[in-house]
Amino acid sequence: MDNHTTPALEIRGLRRTYGTGESAYEAVRGVDLTVERGTLLALLGTNGAGKTSTMEVVEGLAAASGGSVRVFGLDPVADRAEARRRTGVVLQVSGFSGDLTVAETLEMEAATVTDPRPVSEVVALVDLEHRVDTKVLSLSGGERRRLDLACALLGKPELLMLDEPTTGLDPESRRRVWELVRNLRDEGAAVLLTTHYLDEAEELADQIAIMHAGRIVREGTLAEVVGQQPSTVRYTTPDGETTTLETEDLQTTLTEVLTWAAEHGVRLSGLDARHASLESTFLAIAGTPRSDDTPATDASTDDLEGAVR
Amino acid sequence: MTTMTFSSTSPALRRTTGLTKANGRLMLRNRLNLAYGFVLPLLPLAFLLVGDRGDVGSAGMALVSVIVMAALFPVYYNVLSMTVTRRDELVLKRIRTGETRDLELLTSLALPGVAVAMIVGLGAIPLALALGAPVPVNPVMFVLTVLVSALVFAVLAFWTAAWTKNAEAAQITSMPVILLAVVGQVAISFPEEVRRWIDLTPGAAITDLVRSSWLGLDGPSTDPSLSFGETWAAAGQPLLVLAAWAALAAWLAARSMRWEPRS
Secondary structure, eight states, rough: OOOSOOSSSSEEEEEEEEEEEOOOOEEEEEEEEEETOOOOOEEETTTTTHHHHHHHHHHSSSSOSSEEETTTTTOOTTHHHHHHTTTTEEEESOOTTTTTTTHHHHHHHHHTTTOOOOHHHHHHHTOGGGTSSSHHHHOHHHHHHHHHHHHHTTTTEEEEHHHHETTTTHHHHHHHHHHHHHHHHTTOOOEEESSSSSHHHHHOOOOEEETTTTEEEEEEHHHHHHTOOEEEEEOOOOOOOEEEEEESSSHHHHHHHHHHHHHHHHEEEEEEOOOHHHHHHHHHHOOOOOOOOOOOOOOHHHHHHHOOO | HHHHHHHSSSSSHHHOOOOOOHHHHHHHHHHHHHHHHTTTTGGGGHHHHHHHTHHHHHHHHHHHHOOOOOOOOIIIIIHHHHHHHHHHHEEEEEEHHHOHHHHHHHHHHHHHHHHHHHHHHHHHHHHHHHOOOOOOOOHHHHHHOOOOHHHHHHHHHHHHHHHSSSSTTTTHHHHHHHHHHHHHHHGGGGHHHHHHHTTTSSHHHHHHHHHHHOOOOTTTOOOOOHHHHHHHHHHHHHHHHHHHHHHHHHHHHHHHHSSSSOO
């Protein structure tokens, strides 16, 4: 089943519905994603876009309503033992007992992993050597997140699933996590990462997928994703009117605007010409109403689960 | 060297042991909980000081109370609060993304409490004898009673955890099971028709098992009449009652267990 060309993760037509009948809500509506070995895919999306709902299926915590997930060609349910051995997960919120020390937490974790890395090695990987005898309760948010990563790395995972791994971290901690993730990717691990930070995606991702209203609406390299979005030219004429032009060909449009201004002797204030950025692309997508038969909600998946249970 | 030992044991056993060790550590770190687990169940042995040495009535009351409390405090209450707390801490959710199976995770939550109950049950034997209780008729059956009671109440704890919102709510949600556990002891004074139903509670089954195994008492009788051999036969029905409760609780828990905090 698994030869070296099999993708680390392959999601096809994934659907996930909460509730049944009238109150049923489809949070994931036919998602296709592929993460190749040695690459990092950043999954972006607004709150309630269905990222976490998708992640939970991939992590094996929830069942899909439709479609398929393959981890190195394996079915995460039927081939659970083998699939789990090769994956590492960092959930959106850390889950630790505050009264255990860092070392005790990792010892416990190591006992649950086939062929674990030595605890000392993993502690060094995430820069927590000086904190091994500290209770988790006393760790800072950043240290706790690095302990999460340490737990996920104990099993030498070939596929890492990181759900917002740097949320709440200070800039320095974020950089350290980035460096660690980049190194793991360079050593051949595949990484599926969700994030709210667009700079994180720009910094780390080989592939970017933007999810909106349960579907993947853009996918590709940073250049490809941004390239599908028009460039903009904006200026204000002396009568105080601001104009924004969208164009596929920034140079030509800008030349036309400047030529027109020169010919008519108009002074343009606040002149701004730019290619689309990941941010403008993302915001344009986030601003699109859901093409949906049920009314749009901002509810996160957690709220939704609560509502239907 | 450690790796050698690890690879030679079964992965399921290694996972369960590792998790049990952590849960045991956490239990030992909660001093108050620990004192409740060890000391409280042994207090009823003081009843033995009230009656005459060898008095069957006070011995019965004392020993049944010890075992019921051992099933309730170190096992039921402890396993319930550990399960709910680990769930609130999102530890259960995180562990479930790994190789660990649900049954291993639950076993690791139950074992520390079951171990304390066993220590209490075994410790009660010399203590009770020293305080003047008669020599047990069937000590093997008595120890088995402690073990089975502990296991049944661990499963009841998982079922309760399934519909307990958080650790605070456990004070209320534990009431039905506590009632099921203690009603058996007061039943002796109830009319026959009521008692027949109460006999079907886990508390009554434990009462019967303790009284027959240690004191050789047959049902509500106060006259020690059962021989060693007869105590085995007398254990049949109450053991069946306990097994039925365990099966029911396990079925309900499996259907409704929640691994994440309720939102």
